[in-house]
Amino acid sequence: MSYLLLAFLLLPLVGSAVVFAWKNPASKFLALGFAFAQMFLTLFMLSELDFKPTVDGVLQYEINYPWSQFIRSNLHFGIDGMSMLMLLLTNVLTPLIILSSFNEKPGYRNTFYGLILLMQFGLVGIFTALDGLLFYIFWEITLIPIWLIAGIWGQENKKIQFTTRFFVYTFVGSLFMLVGLIYVYSNSASFALTDLYNAQLNASEQTVVFWFIFFAFAVKFPIFPFHSWQADTYTYSPTQGTMLLSGIMLKMAVYGLLRYLLPITPDPILGISGQIVLVLAIVGIVHGALIAIVQNDSKRILAYSSLSHVGLMVAGIIASAILTMKGVVSTQGGEGALIQSLAHGINIVGLFYCADILYKRFKTRDIRQMGGLAKVAPKFAIVFMILVLGSVGLPLTNGFVGEFILIKSVFDYNILAAVVAGLTLIFSAVYMFRFYGKAMFGEGDERVLASAEDLSGVEFSVLATLAGFVILFGVFPQPIIEMVSSSVRFIYAAMLN
Known part of the structure; x- marks a missing residue:
């Protein structure tokens, strides 16, 4: 092995x-x-x-x-x-x-x-x-x-x-993370993950380390x-x-966030630090979605949609972590974030490729100057729509299961927070269907449409594969849930040790 x-x-x-x-x-x-x-x-x-639960988090290759x-x-x-x-x-x-x-x-x-x-x-x-x-x-x-x-x-x-x-x-964030890890290491037996989990840090030290390491992750997500x-x-x-x-x-x-930060610095999650991160994540959900709605550049729409989606992942993880530290062990947030990571990765890669294809056909990223492509590119219209549906979390697509679990995890913590976070379902439908409608329907420039072609072999191969994953993981999500559940239980249990 x-x-x-x-x-x-x-x-x-x-x-x-x-x-x-x-x-x-x-x-x-x-x-x-x-x-x-x-x-x-x-x-x-x-x-x-083998994903059966074990005390070491199902570590089999080592x-x-x-x-x-x-x-x-x-x-x-x-x-x-x-x-x-x-x-x-x-x-x-x-x-x-x-x-x-x-x-x-x-x-x-x-x-x-x-x-x-x-x-x-x-x-x-x-x-x-x-x-x-x-x-x-x-x-x-x-x-x-x-x-x-x-x-x-x-x-x-x-x-x-x-x-x-x-x-x-990113580099500055990484330096903060390095300082945080070195401080934990100085209070533990080694850099081994299990030793970092068992580092002897008081509540104040954990809070400082938490924000040093979290800054690196906050930049990479990124969150507001x-x-x-x-x-x-x-x-x-x-x-x-x-x-x-x-x-x-x-x-x-x-x-x-799951593998390192939560088990190493669990105490700040129960205090003001956890509340701040949760608020920032929820603000990012709404902020990213509202900006995406008014954008006309296709790539910027997708960039801000990504900001909104990742905010929900962070909110779910932190909500479950707070509940766990209060004694109500909850792993839904971690499971939902991992499932949504897979779904979001598939969807956003496909959508950025769609944006690139649109740019090549229309010679612009401005969706107001597009239109009518569905008439001359029906294959593209179909796979593009499947990816859009996955992104907005339609039931039986890959985006539904993760978003549902994440919103449920936030709901278990606070109903008002869940209501605000749940706005992502409405807002994402607004900006994604606006994007799709502007590009694929309407009159369009007949001169552009006359020379526009449907998907090439390469383009269809990539998008059809991704669209297939949207449907596959939406209809059969259970194998993914089983894959991560034992590891996530181990992570949240480590917070209490």
Whole structure:
């Protein structure tokens, strides 16, 4: 098992190095081959996992090798249900993101695809690391490739300005997290996750550490008011960069909040800190949705919709954590956030690709200058609508189950908070159907529509696959719930120890 996990960790890194070295236009096929190999390895490892509850959170694949006795840190990696869900999201979306670029001709192709695989390596490391120092190292590894992808292949003249803002925000947040982790480490036996959980911190120390580490996650989600970098970065990054940022990278913070922050610093959750985070999350839900409603740029609509959706994930996690600390053990928030992470990743990657397709057809991102595409692109109209329905949480789509569980978790804590958070269901329908209606219906420019084509083979392959996942996980959500439930119970139980 340990050798299999080692291969799983190293395959994207090896693939990245090979693609970097192979300066050939066909490097995209090589990158796609490595990405598919990683996906199939993920599915094989998934088939071997047993999600029955155990005291250690169902950790079945594990590597634990001492590499620095001086700083008491091990090369400790492992997989349980929660990390497997994130790995599944990462390694299924990565080949689709690579495939989505096949109709384009990015400069320095081998570098572009090598950076995507390097990004995949960092993400795999984050979702398998069981050592605080390793978690931080891989967190930083993911920052470099996405910054270069956004900065080099962005679509606007101001791309450097906005991607640099993203880099500064994220890097500063990472430094705060490092300081917080070092302080916990100084009061524990080692950087091992279990030792960090058992660190001897009083309530005041936990509060300081909580906000240091939470700041890094708040920027990455992002949640209000740490979101000012998001819309511009999503808008001016290349489509594949935006897919990586919105579909996978923000899930690093969801994972980190559950895996690290809550069990390490549980006491602040019961005090004013937990209340502040919950309020910020709910404000972000409404704030992001209201801004999305009045936006006319297709990518900015999706950027602010992502801000709104992630606010609900954070609200659910914190609401369940507060209830747990009060003695009413609740895991719904964590389960709902993980399920919604999968759904949101699928939906937002598909929707950003739809926005890219619209831009290529209409030569603009302004939805007021679109219209009528459904008449000439019926296949696109169908798959686009399925993704929209998933995003608004229609029953029997992947977005419904997670949103329902999250709202229920907030409801169990506070009815008024649940009512406000539940507005996301109404608001998301408003801005997504407005987006869809403006683009696909109406008169439209006949000259543009005359030359517009339906989906190419590549475009249809990517969108149809994602639309299939929207329906599959909406009709059959139980396997996903069973995958994460034991791990989430372990996390919330660790808060009480």
